[in-house]
Amino acid sequence: MSGAARIIAVGDIVTDVLAVLSGPLATGSDTPAGIRLTGGGQAANTAAWLAARGHPVTLVAVVGDDETGRTRVAELAAVGVDCAVRRCADAPTGTVIVLAGADERTMVSERGANLRLAPADLDAALAGAPDARHLHLSAYTLLDAGSRDAGRHALAAARERGLTTSVDAASAEPLRQVGAAAFLDWVRDVDLLLANADEAAVLAGPAGPHAQAEALTTVVRHAVVKRGGDGAVWASRGGPTVEAAARRVLVLDATGAGDAFAAGLLAAWTGGAGAAEALASGGEVGALAVSLVGARPVH
Template identity: 45%
Template sequence: MGDVINDVLVQAPWPLALGDDNPAVIRSRPGGSAANQAAWLAELGMDVVFAGRAGARDAEFHRRELARFGVEPRLAADESAPTGTIVVLVGPDGERTMITDRGANLRLGPADVPAALLDDAALLHLTGYSFFEPGPRAVARGLLAEAARRGVPVTVDPGSAAFLAAPSIGPAAFLGWTRGAAVCFPNVDEAAVLTGANPPPAADPAAMAAVLTGYYGAVVVKLGADGAV
């Protein structure tokens, strides 16, 4: 369960010149942290259902795209809000900067994710974006409680160091909401926020993973091109 997004990928050949023209290659792609995860799992041969909310104008497009990868889409179509959009600025070193309007994702409601979706589930996967705003957070926490009642294991990807560190969220609240998940998949920046460690590159991934196992069954700290701990 989680975000489905219209990604606008802007790939610049060199660092941006602020306040001036910049050449770039610009492409549009379906995306979203949770929708991407669903597509990759289905591509690997797993049986995946994805639940989320998109704008009515292109909800069917996203259903088709998810189904193309083997995902069973359960997308609610929002008549009042457009599908979320992210402008992804990709620098020459591959580093991404994201400018985010989550759109219809913020209007996800309990009716969009009925408890019956867990009837045959072996695993529930959530991303941090489902916890960063009150509406989706209530849905996510309700689904977590239902998964716990049914004995369905949960995995969580924190998703965004910037959102985790925001005063309206904070690491303690996120750890409290997601505590007990079978696996947590932070990257180095997210792990540093969650543990209060020195910011990368000084932070020790193995040490941060060890701290976070006080909250989760297992912790995988992602290291980009260097793999994971």
């Protein structure tokens, strides 16, 4: 994408053990499923979707010094991601077991080397990408105590360099565990916060999506509440609230759909698009993601 502003994506890279279930999970028994190994991780997925659409992107992450990590980095490089990924000798590449139904997924995670992300990794990546104009942070980096300093440093370093910033809220249960007040303090004054319906309920209470998004703008400049098949809502501090409907497509696998939505939205918004156009771009990429099995674009 000629002339597009480079995005620095910061966060996790894992192997997904993806099981697409044939029906409801039979707890304590057997459930048939299609099972595959594929690349995953919120930041890595968003970076892959950005690169697949021709947008310049650098991924900052840590993998183990193992064959799995080498494979994960190689597949990201193959779709055009610039990988500022450090190999860690004393922790394995992260792994996530994903149990996916038609419109929902449950994850069991081993964070592995993702916990070793350090402030120095961010400094090196920013120094190596002078054309960067935006930093996008996976909140898993903040939610894990081992990588929290790196996540907070990423946001501070980006602001010091004049980059705009965004954070994807990542996952409802870890948000509950750290507490909404602490998390919102960590992301205070970022330019854009993205949260799905469950995450928004943790951060802004059990209100409607418009009220949730507007409440979050007391902390961040813009907030987007992602509602899956019901579309998305964008609120801006001191500005209008915009709603966009979702595209109707056959859902094969919802894994990584929010990460793809973020990629489409950020590509448009960092290029100067307004809220409505950015939401439409996010919806387009998110719809493509749910029509595929796995969290990454096919290449």
